Amino acid sequence: MDERRRIARTDVLLADPRLAEAAGRLGRDLVKAAVVDAQRRARAGEVPVDAVADAAAAALPESASGLREVVNATGVLLHTNLGRAPLSPAARDAVLLASGATDVELDLATGARARRGRSMLAALLERVPAAGAAHVVNNGAAALVLAATALAAGREIVVSRGEMVEIGDGFRLPDLLVSTGARLREVGTTNRTSPGDYAAAIGPDTGFVLKVHPSNFRMTGFTREASVAELSGLGVPVVVDIGSGLLAPDPVLPGEPDAATRLAAGADLVTASGDKLLGGPQCGLILGRAPLVERLARHPLARALRVDKLTIAALEATLRGPRTPTAEALHADVRTLRARAERIAAETGAEAVRCDAAVGGGGAPGVVLPSAAVALPEPYAERLRLGAPAVMGRVEDGRCLLDLRSVPPESDGALIEAIRAAGS
Numbered sequence: 001m002d003e004r005r006r007i008a009r010t011d012v013l014l015a016d017p018r019l020a021e022a023a024g025r026l027g028r029d030l031v032k033a034a035v036v037d038a039q040r041r042a043r044a045g046e047v048p049v050d051a052v053a054d055a056a057a058a059a060l061p062e063s064a065s066g067l068r069e070v071v072n073a074t075g076v077l078l079h080t081n082l083g084r085a086p087l088s089p090a091a092r093d094a095v096l097l098a099s100g101a102t103d104v105e106l107d108l109a110t111g112a113r114a115r116r117g118r119s120m121l122a123a124l125l126e127r128v129p130a131a132g133a134a135h136v137v138n139n140g141a142a143a144l145v146l147a148a149t150a151l152a153a154g155r156e157i158v159v160s161r162g163e164m165v166e167i168g169d170g171f172r173l174p175d176l177l178v179s180t181g182a183r184l185r186e187v188g189t190t191n192r193t194s195p196g197d198y199a200a201a202i203g204p205d206t207g208f209v210l211k212v213h214p215s216n217f218r219m220t221g222f223t224r225e226a227s228v229a230e231l232s233g234l235g236v237p238v239v240v241d242i243g244s245g246l247l248a249p250d251p252v253l254p255g256e257p258d259a260a261t262r263l264a265a266g267a268d269l270v271t272a273s274g275d276k277l278l279g280g281p282q283c284g285l286i287l288g289r290a291p292l293v294e295r296l297a298r299h300p301l302a303r304a305l306r307v308d309k310l311t312i313a314a315l316e317a318t319l320r321g322p323r324t325p326t327a328e329a330l331h332a333d334v335r336t337l338r339a340r341a342e343r344i345a346a347e348t349g350a351e352a353v354r355c356d357a358a359v360g361g362g363g364a365p366g367v368v369l370p371s372a373a374v375a376l377p378e379p380y381a382e383r384l385r386l387g388a389p390a391v392m393g394r395v396e397d398g399r400c401l402l403d404l405r406s407v408p409p410e411s412d413g414a415l416i417e418a419i420r421a422a423g424s
């Protein structure tokens, strides 16, 4: 008899306890696909005919989502392709809790409707007392779109020619702003813009003056920019896009603007991303004078840009919780990183080397963070990327470097196992 006729039928295989349990967790379609593929491999002689259930169970995905867990060993702390900031354990717990029914818009004491995300907004204002009010939207770009739409549609935004920035993947802030129906009134030159340039451009059509932090490039030499303080007396709102979401100054990043300092200098609104240096979920923060923030929050477009309960939960836990993984990585002591690299290298037969890490996420382009890496032969890069969990390193001078500044110390064990698996 043909051996292959002994391959179990699909319904019989789906009754295997492991596969039945998985069908409850992952959905029947994903499990069935794994079963059908294992049967095909058995017919092709790649799997013993009596081990089809084992093969199907081994090939099951870890989750019903196509997204895979990745250890970020690139040395780029905020890697856009890896989802920027990793959430803190506190934020992950909060997301899980909020994922069911939750009182995001309900006062449990009275049973009445309550302001959406009020406790998260309170957390934001506690961290930035200089702000009169706060509002949160989908991302930094959405914060700018809302400001432009609510304050300057059909009118002018006065902006320096040195701050017409492309943020990445072909997205240009000037195009984004113009898409709202606002007109850009460009002032100054690429390298020099003075307060007088702004003053001369301001008139009855001005919606606001916009300052954009050139977060992903640096301009040096014969340059001049107007400070927020110099612009705050011009009689029109000053909106400052700080980009990275630092709420207060950080001595490790002296050139990085923060919300508290900009508001103290006279900014009427500050906008920023939540998933860059703040270390939280993707969202856009709007902080500033209460009447302006309310105008934005009450604009019809605000409904289309509003954040979901998972983001609200993650952001509040990021703000109230312990130091974020991003802050830990940014402030990690280089001697600790070297000791970790040496231990991992000793356990895996690799070499520990010194290297430089970067903030990334289009932020702090001039900042070099001294770091330490485990160096492996270049072919490891692909094998590690295809492992579970996937490990993403960087290839430098013909070697695969696993930079430990972007790897949380809890992942060292997983990294050692991944290196061993990739080497066998």
Ligand SMILES: *Cc1c(COP(=O)(O)O)cnc(C)c1O
Binding pocket: 139, 140, 141, 142, 167, 212, 213, 214, 215, 216, 241, 242, 243, 244, 272, 273, 274, 283, 284, 361, 362
């Ligand atoms: C990152 C960035 C943005 C865009 O923010 P997203 O959250 O990616 O939408 C806008 N402006 C500046 C200065 C930035 O650095």
